[in-house]
Amino acid sequence: MNTDQCQKFLEDPEAESDHLSSCRHCAALADALGSSETGREAIPVIETGTFPVAPWEGAHHRSWSLVATAATAIAISAALFFLVSGISPMVGASRILESAWMPSSLPLQLARHLGSAVHGAPLSFHVTLACCFVVVNVLLAFLLKRAPKGINASTE
Amino acid sequence: MRRLNRALLPAGGLAALAMIVLAMVMAPAGAFGKLMASETTPPGRMSVARSLHVSSPVSGDVELIGGSVIVDSAVDGNVVVFGGNVELRPGASVTGDVISVGGRITAAEGSRVGGRMVSPGSLAGAVELASRGGSTLTEHGSSRTLFGAAVSLSLLLIWLVVSVLVTLGASKDIRSTSSELVASPFYSFVIGLIALTSFILTAIVFSYLVPYLVGIPLLAALGLFALLTKIYGMVAVFHAVGTMLTRPRHRNDLGRRRWIRGDLAMVIVGLVILGVIRMIPLVGAAIWMGASIFGTGVALATRFGKREPWFLEWRSTAQVDL
Secondary structure, eight states, rough: HHHHHHHHHHOOTTTTTTTTOOOOOHHHHHHHHSSSSHHHHTOOOOOOOGGBBOOOTTTOOOOOHHHHHHHHHHHHHHHHHHTTTTTTTTHHHHHHHHOOOOOTTHHHHHHHHHHHHHHSSSSHHHHHHHHHHOOOOOOOOHHTTSSSSSSTOOOO | OOOHHHHHHHHHHHHHHHHHHHHHHOOOTTTTOOOOOSSOOSSEEEEEESSSSOSEESSSOEEESSSSSEEEEESSSSSSEEESOEEOOEEEEEEEOEEEEOOOOEEOOOOEEEEEEETTHHHHHHHHHHTTTOHHHHHHHHHHHHHHHHHHHHHHHHHHHHHHHHHHHOOOHHHHHHHHHOHHHHHHHHHHOOOOOOOHHHHHHTTTTTTTTTHHHHHHHHHHHHHHHHHHHHHHHHHHHHHHOOOOOOOHHHHHHHHOOOOHHHHHHHHHHHHHHHHTTHHHHHHHHHHHHHHHHHHTTTTTTTOOOOOOOOOOOOTTOO
């Protein structure tokens, strides 16, 4: 074993690779550390493309083409169904708006009717309502104390 | 197995309790008895959780909670029903409005309504009212079915616009909420069921305060909160459905995709799938209703995706680590 040669090899194994043929000690050391060329070739190549996708990866991509296609397909289908049922799409749409239109006075009117209906209810109704109200809301508050289980998918 | 049982039993018990309470609150008409046609009809009529058959003239409003009404005679006032249907038979006449919240109104030929006929909160009711006046629709059942499909698709278009706006405004929160729904669907459903019951009960309790100044603002705030919860939750459900069915499996797959990637695409895919399912008679409506319950539950469980607690944990000063 030549100490100076060995020291040089240890400092720069690639430049002093010839030393391995003359020193069995260093050759054994290099084999043990797996630093020979055959050892380097054995490292597997990792294909990152097969890795699973995290929930937030690519999440910000906005496919407006898909939105436009879906909206157009739904609108055309609705128009076709109106036509097949014997109504022009415009008339159908206006009827839907007409029937779904809630005048501003309606919620107030409904609240008043609900109030008068409740005030005129029998005693058993009031008691049952009070019990159910307490039980359900206590149960809801109890359940809402649990921490969410799903992963925090908003991480970026 | 024991751990699974321990986890499922309390949740199952809670779900059963929620079902019972919901059934009590939304008991179908007739479950608590029925007023028969022979009964005398006093001026005005109010009923809770029972059906009403108006067979003789009534002077005043007819109001019902959790029941349906059949009108055979004249009503000099309004007919207002919460959670039930209104059937106007030939010869029925109502001088005021006919309103059915969450139900449908059917008016036979020969019946007369002096005011408006409004049916908010029900697709079937909207179809019923929107189809009035079309002679082809009233004569043929198949035309009515096609018209119902057209109405469904029109509403789906409105859902699409709303979903896009919500996703653009809160995509991270929607993603987080969707992930929670996939992780614990049963828990979300139970919370949704109980929250829905709570909304109904709280609305009735607030209605006691209607004669006072505070009642109507409270009811309006509750209605708005329930509506926003439902909309947000439904968008999260659309995202969850889209993610479960079309999520990219690996990075190469993600790189190859041009259209079906990202939060917006997941929401649109889920919306289209659920929208198509909704058009299946009976089953579709039930599945859509189920999705609403899931959505409401998961929206509340995650506090609209913020994942923050609703209530602060109380700790005594001795327990606080300084």
